[in-house]
Amino acid sequence: MDQKLIFLDIDGTLTEPGKNVPPASASDAVRRARAKGHRVVLCSGRNYGMLFPLLQYGFDGLAASAGGYIEYNGRVVYDCPMTGEQQARVLDIFKESGIYCTIGGRNHSYTDEGFKEFLAENTQSEASSELLRWRIQIENELDIRPMSEYDGEPIYGMAFMSRGADRLKKPMEILGEEFEFCIQDEDTCGIVNGELSSRAFDKGSAVKRLCGFLGVSREDTIAFGDSMNDLEMLRAVKTGVCMANGSPSLLKIAGMVCPPVTEDGLYSAFEQLDLL
Numbered sequence: 001m002d003q004k005l006i007f008l009d010i011d012g013t014l015t016e017p018g019k020n021v022p023p024a025s026a027s028d029a030v031r032r033a034r035a036k037g038h039r040v041v042l043c044s045g046r047n048y049g050m051l052f053p054l055l056q057y058g059f060d061g062l063a064a065s066a067g068g069y070i071e072y073n074g075r076v077v078y079d080c081p082m083t084g085e086q087q088a089r090v091l092d093i094f095k096e097s098g099i100y101c102t103i104g105g106r107n108h109s110y111t112d113e114g115f116k117e118f119l120a121e122n123t124q125s126e127a128s129s130e131l132l133r134w135r136i137q138i139e140n141e142l143d144i145r146p147m148s149e150y151d152g153e154p155i156y157g158m159a160f161m162s163r164g165a166d167r168l169k170k171p172m173e174i175l176g177e178e179f180e181f182c183i184q185d186e187d188t189c190g191i192v193n194g195e196l197s198s199r200a201f202d203k204g205s206a207v208k209r210l211c212g213f214l215g216v217s218r219e220d221t222i223a224f225g226d227s228m229n230d231l232e233m234l235r236a237v238k239t240g241v242c243m244a245n246g247s248p249s250l251l252k253i254a255g256m257v258c259p260p261v262t263e264d265g266l267y268s269a270f271e272q273l274d275l276l
Helices: 026-033 050-059 085-099 115-121 128-140 163-177 202-216 228-236 250-251 265-272
Strands: 004-006 037-044 061-064 069-071 075-079 100-105 108-111 144-146 156-164 179-183 191-198 221-227 241-242 256-258
Touching: 004 191, 004 202, 026 037, 026 050, 026 265, 037 050, 037 202, 050 061, 061 202, 069 202, 075 202, 085 100, 085 163, 100 115, 156 163, 163 179, 163 191, 179 228, 191 228, 202 221, 202 228, 221 228, 228 241, 228 250, 241 250, 256 265
Parallel strands: 004 037, 004 221, 037 061, 108 144, 221 241, 241 256
Antiparallel strands: 061 069, 069 075, 100 108, 100 156, 156 191, 179 191
């Protein structure tokens, strides 16, 4: 078969949410696919610093910050952080609206001081994969720092969480021309969470930019994801695969569904797609 360019989301796809170690079957699938000449790229909402621990498992490139920063074989392909004015405006509006956020620079992420308390108060909402994801990340492995330590490094995007959709109306109205709000499915307790990123990029544009850089046809692209920030990525490739543990909305548009990350989903799909 022709060599493929494969894009992998991390949390909920390559690894369990918030983890930095993929199942042995997933790392084996990546290794075997690359040995056959396929190219495998990480494409994540995580910033560079948060996805860096995964690079030891062997990848050809990465698209960090939902496409705001792209590297291939160590060469920077695209780099588009927010301006200082944009950062200040977004943070001010979120604060005024009572929305908690985690901001992602290139190497570090910083969270509102009240975010952990907010999550602790809502542990009954663990049915929401995104809520669980951010609780695990903040409390355990990903070195998300308090906002008081933010030193002004360039910011590429933000994850946010709100008590209900009404609080998001004003930010979306004021910021909507410049920024995309990727809203995840609202959980049973009315907690809305999602990601804000510049309209200059998303995971889908990252796919297109890297394909253009490498001279790869869309016909030779495959992507794997599990949440709504993977929507554009799955639409941009020829074969879009959603994990069975993924967002109900993403499952509806995926061209293929594979088992969950906890059930060797990537290996199963790589095998079915004849990538091994």
